Amino acid sequence: MNEKFLDGKGVLITGGASGFGEATALSLAKKGADIVLVDIDEAKLNNVVQKIKKETEAQVFPLICDVSDSEEVQNMAKKAFHELDNIYVLFNNAGIGNIYGPDLLRMKEDIFDSIINTNLRGQWLVAKYICKKMKRQKLEPLAGKVICTASIAGVVANPKLCAYSISKAGVISMMKSLAKTLAPKITVNAISPGYHVTGIYKTYEAMKATMNDGNVKTPLNRVGTIDDVVKLILYLVSDKSNFTTGHNFIIDGGIAEVGLPANYLDSDV
Numbered sequence: 001m002n003e004k005f006l007d008g009k010g011v012l013i014t015g016g017a018s019g020f021g022e023a024t025a026l027s028l029a030k031k032g033a034d035i036v037l038v039d040i041d042e043a044k045l046n047n048v049v050q051k052i053k054k055e056t057e058a059q060v061f062p063l064i065c066d067v068s069d070s071e072e073v074q075n076m077a078k079k080a081f082h083e084l085d086n087i088y089v090l091f092n093n094a095g096i097g098n099i100y101g102p103d104l105l106r107m108k109e110d111i112f113d114s115i116i117n118t119n120l121r122g123q124w125l126v127a128k129y130i131c132k133k134m135k136r137q138k139l140e141p142l143a144g145k146v147i148c149t150a151s152i153a154g155v156v157a158n159p160k161l162c163a164y165s166i167s168k169a170g171v172i173s174m175m176k177s178l179a180k181t182l183a184p185k186i187t188v189n190a191i192s193p194g195y196h197v198t199g200i201y202k203t204y205e206a207m208k209a210t211m212n213d214g215n216v217k218t219p220l221n222r223v224g225t226i227d228d229v230v231k232l233i234l235y236l237v238s239d240k241s242n243f244t245t246g247h248n249f250i251i252d253g254g255i256a257e258v259g260l261p262a263n264y265l266d267s268d269v
């Protein structure tokens, strides 16, 4: 893959202050992209921006925005197009986790609302206010690429992460509609990670507890890394994936494909 294949291209990443968003920003900056990083956590966001500026020659702009708030998203979109010459890649990625445990009947309304608002409505609002203008960009052969972060919880419903599962199933469905709406100028795909240690789990121990409690075992016998996900994103933003749109890419060490057969229950993970 050409070292600087994103030279002259702009990238907007939501949830850019941590986890997949942070690592993707650094990786795409190294490939020549200029970046707008969006997050609600100002302190973390500024740290990430400084780190990327130190390690690359990219232009990086932090924008504080709650993706679930329409007015904030509209302002953010205006500023983003002002800062960047184009937005070739939208990584629609900001998201929050679910309290692990309460089923749909015990779930509190305010928790359900906040997860749907951030994880699903947030991605829709960002797509709504970024993609119209993206589609008009005179870039060839594609005007842009959108990647939405879903989850295996959106593929295999998890009753202990019910609001989260519903939000991510919604993201996969939204991605498919968006792919049809934006074709043939923009490709739209989703990624569905499994279990990867990021800020959303806080610690490796918290993730292990979640996995143990849910009897989650990975056939590939390890927890996912952030780098596993970045490698998939590199493919999706490159021209190698130009004929691919409307698909959900699962990256989970095999959990969603095989379910939880008994022979995996004695794995170390």
Ligand SMILES: NC(=O)c1ccc[n+]([C@@H]2O[C@H](COP(=O)([O-])OP(=O)(O)OC[C@H]3O[C@@H](n4cnc5c(N)ncnc54)[C@H](O)[C@@H]3O)[C@@H](O)[C@H]2O)c1
Pocket (backbone or CB within 6 Å): 014, 015, 016, 017, 018, 019, 020, 021, 038, 039, 040, 041, 065, 066, 067, 068, 093, 094, 095, 096, 097, 118, 122, 149, 150, 151, 152, 192, 193, 194, 195, 196, 197, 198, 199, 200, 201
């Ligand atoms: N880590 C995993 O194993 C895993 C698995 C499947 C899906 N995901 C998804 O990956 C995406 C990225 O999460 P991560 O794992 O990197 O976690 P993370 O907590 O490290 O990063 C998420 C970022 O989103 C930001 N954010 C949260 N709410 C926001 C809002 N309303 N507006 C703007 N920014 C907001 C947070 O401040 C944080 O910086 C999420 O959509 C998450 O659901 C993660």
